[in-house]
Amino acid sequence: MTTDTLPARKRGVSLSALTDNSQIVLIGLLAVLCIGISLAAPQFYSPDNAIAILRQCALVLIVAVGMTMLLVAGEVDLSVGASLAFTGCVAMDVTNRTHSVVLGALAALAFSGAVGLFNGLVVTRLKINSLIATIATMMILQGGVYLYTREAVQNHHLLDAFTAIGAGYVGPVPIPVIIAAVIFAVGYVTLRFTLFGRYLYAVGANLRAARLSGLRAERLKLLAFVITGLLVGVAGLILASLMNAGQPTAGRGFELTVIAAVILGGTSLAGGRGTLFGTLLGVLVLKIVDNGIIILRWNQDLQMVVPGLVIILATWLDIVRRRNDAR
Amino acid sequence: MRKLLIGLLATSAVAVMVTGSAFAEKMPKKVGYVVNYATHEWYQNVIKGMKDRAAQLGFEVEVKDANLDAAKQIAAAEDFMSQGVDVLIITPVNEDAVVPLLRRAKQENMPIVLEGNPVKGMTTLVAICDYDTGYHAGVEAGKYAKEHLGGKAKVMNVGLPLLSATVLRSNGFMDGIKTEVPDAVMVHDLDGGGNPDRSFEVSAAALAQNGDVNVIYGINDSSSLGGLQAWKAAGKSQDDLLVVGTGGEGLAFINAIEKEPSYKIEAAMFPEKVGFTAIDAAVKLYNKEEVPSWIVSPTTPMLGDGWKKYYSVDGNVRTINWDAVNAVKAPDKCMKTAADLKK
Amino acid sequence: MPQSPSLSASGSASPGLARILFRRSEIGLVVALLAVILFFALASDTFLTVRNLTNVLGQASLAMIAGVGVAIVFISGEVDVSVGSLVAAVAIPLITVMNATESLALGIAAALALGLCVGIVNGFLAAYLGINSLITTLGTLFILRGGVYLYTGQKAIPDDVMLESFFQLGNGRLFEVVPYPALIAFALLLVFAYVMRHRTFGRKVYAVGGNPEVARLAGYDVKRVKFTCFIISSLLATVSGILLASRLGSAVHVAGLGFEFQVVAAVVLGGVSLSGGVGSLFGAALGVLILSFLSNGLGMLDLATEWQLVITGFIIIAAVGFDEWKRRQP
DSSP, rough: OOOOOHHHHHHHHSSGGEEEOHHHHHHHHHHHHHHHHHHHOOGGGGGGHHHHHHHHHHHHHHHHHHHHHHHHHTOOOOHHHHHHHHHHHHHHHHHHHOHHHHHHHHHEEEEEEEHHHHHHHHHOOOOOOOHHHHHHHHHHHHHHHHOSSSEEEOOSSHHHHHHHHHHEEETTEEHHHHHHHHHHHHHHHHHHSSSSHHHHHHHHHOHHHHTTOOOOOOHHHHHHHHHHHHHHHHHHHHHHHHTTOOOOTTTTTTHHHHHHHHHHTOOOOTOOOHHHHHHHOOOOOOOHHHHHHTTTTTTTTHHHHHHHHHHHHHHHHHHHHHHHHHH | OOOHHHHHHHHHHEEEEOOEEEEGGGSEEEEEEEEEEEEEEEHHHHHHHHHHHHHHHHHHHHHETTTTOOHHHHHHHHHHHHHHHHHEOOOOOSSSSGGGHHHHHHTOOOOOESSOOOTTTTTEEEOOOOOHHHHHHHHHHHHHHHHHHHTTEEEEEETTTTTTTHHHHHHHHHHHHHHHHOOOOEEEEEEEESSSSHHHHHHHHHHHHHHOOOOOEEHHHHHHHHHHHHHHTTTTSSSSHHHHHEEOSSSSHHHHHHOOOOOOEEEEEOOHHHHHHHHHHHHHHTTOOOOOOOEEEOOOEEEGGGGOOOOOOOEEEEEEEEHHHHHOOOOOSSSOOOOHHOO | OOOHHHHHHHHHHOOOOOHHHOOOHHHHHHHHHHHHHHHHHHHTTTSSSHHHHHHHHHHHHHHHHHHHHHHHHTTTTTTOTTTTHHHHHHHHHHHHHHHOOOOOOOHHHHHHHHHHHHHHHHHHHISSSSOOOHHHHHHHHHHHHHEEHHHHHHHOEESSSSOOOOHHHHHHTTTTTEEHHHHHHHHHHHHHHHHHHHHHHHHHHHHHHHHHHHHHTOOHHHHHHHHHHHHHHHHHHHHHHHHHHHHHTTTTTTTTTTTHHHHHHHHHTTTTOOSOOOHHHHHHHHHHHHHHHHHHHHHHHTTOOHHHHHHHHHHHHHHHHHHHHHOOOO
């Protein structure tokens, strides 16, 4: 699993190397996809479809920002899908009870933040591998949400502000897309230009060296988990608004989509390497493939096969490219 | 709240006792139900119907959940058999995957009632007619289209090709709507996975590809609601739209009918009644009585406020009106079944 | 970096049945398993019967067989999550060939051939091309499942010839007591445990997973060892898939959904570390048994799925946390 960390380490620590050309492959892929699909089906380029794609991307991107930070720090969170569903139910339920969108949103963030904190504590204090720890959290949340509500939590408050979060527009742009853009911008600056971001790379690239140089690795990782949790809260709120209900069955497989997008964007599972710009490209590629299969009226079962192939292919191309760079 | 429920059960029990022929029969001590997916609202209500009926007859129903895992289903049935239940009721995760189980049950003289779909080697099946359910809803949708949509029907089917039952519903709906609107077309045939977020996503993409749709049909409530939400998120008006849901699984459709102007038809499948009928069949098998190999549980389309006839809602609890539901007549035979799909 | 246990493995020749079967780290697991059994025996009067206990052994065997393979891949420092789709995929050649030829042997051969191919692909991508194995096998997990859906049109393929031997394979019992799958699982466990502990190949796997640099310096072909591990894992998952197909009497397109999580959780619970070089196959098998008895027992207590999920989640955290804590003690 860690056979190729040596070049990665170098890259992760020296910040100048972060804007490598790993994105070129993805940008090319994206261009080929867009051109190919729109040649075959002109509807692809309609404003309606662009908006539909962007809205789908928004949900994934919001969570992927946090997931990128986690992966950079050398950890992973598989519980985001289950947490997404649970948070949506909490948001709707609290808004129903209090008739306040603000309180509903705060409750959603508090809940998902707490889930992130729990994951972080289990991983950093109990030293459990995050893959296993978050599978366990996923099970707990999947069970827990049904203990919390058997049915979808319906919208009884009918507050327009709540509906606007997911389905509203500012001009022609859907509000979730704006939220995602803001979160992406903040995340990008954080990861790229702040000490926190730099430390995350250092911790993920070489934990021992980071500890020896005085970094409080555990605390940084904990923070990354909490950030991911909070972002899941934002996404859960948007989803509940979009679905006009808190759906305990939502979010199945969401975690895999997010992780696939992040990895496709060039972030290494071994930690210490990756950029948010790459993640953005990864999200776009996956969602455009998904959308294209429907637009082209292909068999929807391909929505499973194609992403699998794309991820393996992109990772392999990345390895080839890095090897050539190293020469 | 609980007392209220018990009270309601007791009154409905009296109503049922009169119609039921259960008096002279020996009662099993314990019936085991292996459900395929207990957290789904539909099965929650099937279980509710079973427990209600078993309580009336004075025995216990124990439930194990396969949680959509075919292997876990076999394990749960094995566990029941070694625990010594008198009758097993099973909703297969997959119909072909319980054939060996039926064979083993036969070897051990364990009577089995199936719920859902027919299986090779079964004794008896309690099921709704999926095709008929879709068909009758389709006929009503056609009438509505004639009256309110200018006689045009362009359908977006938020379907689930994974299951033969849900394919039958979609086919039935299209055949039904064509009896009223002969040139009705299916513009989109989608795989919404039966869940709301996936349905939303595929519907959004499909509507962007071609938004010229005026009927949304969902194979269950999550699918129709996911489709409707995608419609709303695309900024379209609900004025010339008809949404048809299937199942009547929980509170979601009631909420939608109350609040969404386009949600006009719900094909009710009365899950409680399915559970009720399955328990009656289990008692008959226990007494070694003759049972038909296919017992149909009734379904009917509910228009607008029509649901109030069958259900009453108090807060987050919905209560079935047994008198009204027991009065819905079931056909003796389904118009089409899964066997017709394989042809 | 954890120490390579290969040295202690070759040195543990001291007598005593318990010592031969279980090393110290496994005693905790045995105690945990006994505690689970004791708890449910007291809590439910239908739990502690020969019939129920043998049932659970049969039910556990599928995860145990695949778990042995996954554990070997883990020990070599890689990951294999493709097994969930593989168990569904191999049933297709098995059933179609059997339907066509009425021969169980040919069906099994076809299934193993597919399993071998998947193992070769996984191994080639992960070991030789160096693509992270989690990504590789996540990719094949998706591709295989999508392929199964496409090929079957999302319908199960029924077993038309109904061979008695095929039925007995997954459903029969030796002397009407011990399920055949349990016997097969136990036999495979013993064989591979022997290989991992007492043959050169096993030592290589531990060395490669524990410290690939040192293994390379010692002259081991790291890539080839890992490649072989992936093939073993896929072949063992194929055996699980064959037994599952017999229990389901058909090739079911939705079979094995989430099986990979179940197996990975059990293997890690059994003390096999995701970072490589640590753990034993007996530990992995005990992990599988603990989770199987837990699931059976919680079902006996008539606890709903949601509680089972919650409890299992907490138990995994507690058990793995305890294991990690113990490992850090001097």
